[in-house]
Amino acid sequence: GAGVSQSPSNKVTEKGKDVELRCDPISGHTALYWYRQSLGQGLEFLIYFQGNSAPDKSGLPSDRFSAERTGGSVSTLTIQRTQQEDSAVYLCASSHGQGWDEQYFGPGTRLTVT
Amino acid sequence: GENVEQHPSTLSVQEGDSAVIKCTYSDSASNYFPWYKQELGKRPQLIIDIRSNVGEKKDQRIAVTLNKTAKHFSLHITETQPEDSAVYFCAASIARGQFYFGTGTSLTVIP
Numbered sequence: 565g566a567g568v569s570q571s572p573s574n575k576v577t578e579k580g581k582d583v584e585l586r587c588d589p590i591s592g593h594t595a596l597y598w599y600r601q602s603l604g605q606g607l608e609f610l611i612y613f614q615g616n617s618a619p620d621k622s623g624l625p626s627d628r629f630s631a632e633r634t635g636g637s638v639s640t641l642t643i644q645r646t647q648q649e650d651s652a653v654y655l656c657a658s659s660h661g662q663g664w665d666e667q668y669f670g671p672g673t674r675l676t677v678t
Numbered sequence: 679g680e681n682v683e684q685h686p687s688t689l690s691v692q693e694g695d696s697a698v699i700k701c702t703y704s705d706s707a708s709n710y711f712p713w714y715k716q717e718l719g720k721r722p723q724l725i726i727d728i729r730s731n732v733g734e735k736k737d738q739r740i741a742v743t744l745n746k747t748a749k750h751f752s753l754h755i756t757e758t759q760p761e762d763s764a765v766y767f768c769a770a771s772i773a774r775g776q777f778y779f780g781t782g783t784s785l786t787v788i789p
Contacts, residue, residue, distance in 0.1 A: 568721075595774075595775065597775070597777070599779075604781075604782075605781055605782075606682075606684070606767055606779040606780050606781040606782050607722070607767060607769075607777075607779040608779070609776065609777055609778065609779070612775035612776070614774070614775055620775050620776065622679075622776070655721070655722070661774075664710040664712075664727070664729070664771060664774065666712075666724040666727075667712075667724065667777075669721035669722045669723070670721060671720075671721055672721065
């Protein structure tokens with residue numbers, strides 16, 4: 565079946581602009597994660613959604629970052645007033661949500677802030 | 679919060695040799711430890727995982743060991759092949775949804 569998809573694949577924006585990144589998880593997966601991967605770095609946890617529960621936002625680096633998940637499916641990560649240090653690959657993953665199970669990653673969105 | 683350290687950052691081995699990647703974690707409450715492989719330009723994929731009630735797990739050429747007392751866990755790849763070349767990430771999870779990843783190890787298998 566279809567895997568996790570993300571759009572856009574690449575985004576170049578000017579400093580100070582807002583951006584929206586989209587994630588379509590695998591159908592039926594209740595858990596959804598957002599990570600940030602900077603060059604040469606690991607995966608930095610940003611936010612976690614599980615079903616209809618309140619999201620775990622503990623990883624968001626600042627109040628410029630927010631995310632929502634509509635109808636328990638598609639998720640949007642919004643970065644307001646982008647800064648150059650926001651440049652990274654943003655990865656979304658989903659899982660069945662039944663305990664600690666495999667996360668299926670999307671292809672990522674490469675964000676470049678100029 | 680949890681802090682995961684991963685070593686080495688780069689590793690080169692001859693084809694057929696073994697490769698070992700080590701990770702340490704700080705929070706003794708962590709109880710799930712997955713390993714992900716990310717090939718160049720591709721997305722990370724789970725290759726093996728281990729839970730805290732198990733000391734070792736094997737899957738063909740791949741094995742993971744966990745030492746809860748010392749708070750470290752390792753990935754072992756035997757009989758390495760060129761297609762094993764990738765970046766490998768370890769992670770530790772304290773609670774569902776909270777995953778802390780290492781900074782990755784770039785493994786190169788030389789034919």
